[in-house]
Amino acid sequence: MVVKMEKDKVVDAFLSGRCPICSLLRQDEFDLLCHWVGVSDEKHRTSNDRDKLLKSRGFCNYHFWEFERISGSYGSAEVGMGLIEEIIDILQGEEGGNRFLGLLEHYRNLDCPLCADMAEIEAGYIKELISLLDSDENRRKYAAGWGLCVPHLIKTIIGVKDDSLVSFLFEEEKEKMEQLELNAREYVHKRNAPLRWEQTDDEKNSWFRAIEKLVGRRGTKILLE
Ligand SMILES: [Zn+2]
Ligand SMILES: [Zn+2]
Numbered sequence: 001m002v003v004k005m006e007k008d009k010v011v012d013a014f015l016s017g018r019c020p021i022c023s024l025l026r027q028d029e030f031d032l033l034c035h036w037v038g039v040s041d042e043k044h045r046t047s048n049d050r051d052k053l054l055k056s057r058g059f060c061n062y063h064f065w066e067f068e069r070i071s072g073s074y075g076s077a078e079v080g081m082g083l084i085e086e087i088i089d090i091l092q093g094e095e096g097g098n099r100f101l102g103l104l105e106h107y108r109n110l111d112c113p114l115c116a117d118m119a120e121i122e123a124g125y126i127k128e129l130i131s132l133l134d135s136d137e138n139r140r141k142y143a144a145g146w147g148l149c150v151p152h153l154i155k156t157i158i159g160v161k162d163d164s165l166v167s168f169l170f171e172e173e174k175e176k177m178e179q180l181e182l183n184a185r186e187y188v189h190k191r192n193a194p195l196r197w198e199q200t201d202d203e204k205n206s207w208f209r210a211i212e213k214l215v216g217r218r219g220t221k222i223l224l225e
Pocket of ligand 2: 059060061062063112113114115116
């Protein structure tokens with residue numbers, strides 16, 4: 001898959017109010033899901049993509065439910081049918097095939113096409129981010145945002161060769177974490193009226209930012225596999 005990398009898009013994401021990589025991936029994942037929803041349509045029953053989906057044994061748990069949320073019941077039934085047929089073949093145990101091992105094999109070989117595309121796009125953004133942070137101007141822009149979530153910080157640091165950039169990223173992360181901890185503390189402190197009316201936007205967003213900081217957006221793999 002060829003992904004168009006736009007430097008401006010990555011720099012804009014610095015100010016998305018969340019992890020820039022998570023923010024960019026959210027839109028990409030939605031676009032990819034829409035693509036698969038299109039493919040799940042009845043008239044694509046014999047398409048290459050549909051074939052690819054069957055060969056990869058379907059989506060992972062997370063992406064199947066995300067797919068279902070967008071496609072609705074008919075699209076899910078269409079895709080489900082093809083995969084269920086494969087399971088029925090295994091359960092028939094033809095030619096003395098071991099049904100238990102067949103099932104294990106089926107799920108072991110599950111290679112979610114959405115996870116694969118997302119990993120490729122994610123790696124592209126991280127590479128772009130590292131190259132952008134070569135410049136002081138971009139570092140200033142990065143510092144004005146909320147910085148990376150911890151999983152994306154780890155994945156980024158692995159690819160950085162410049163020690164000054166490593167220090168910059170760690171320092172920024174520490175500062176944002178301290179700010180976030182303070183926001184969350186204030187948010188809880190101002191839980192009841194009349195203090196509640198004094199909650200700032202950053203305090204109101206602290207619960208979401210705290211969770212995303214710790215584990216990345218929904219579906220993010222915390223460590224490299
Ligand atoms: Zn992230
Ligand atoms: Zn997946």
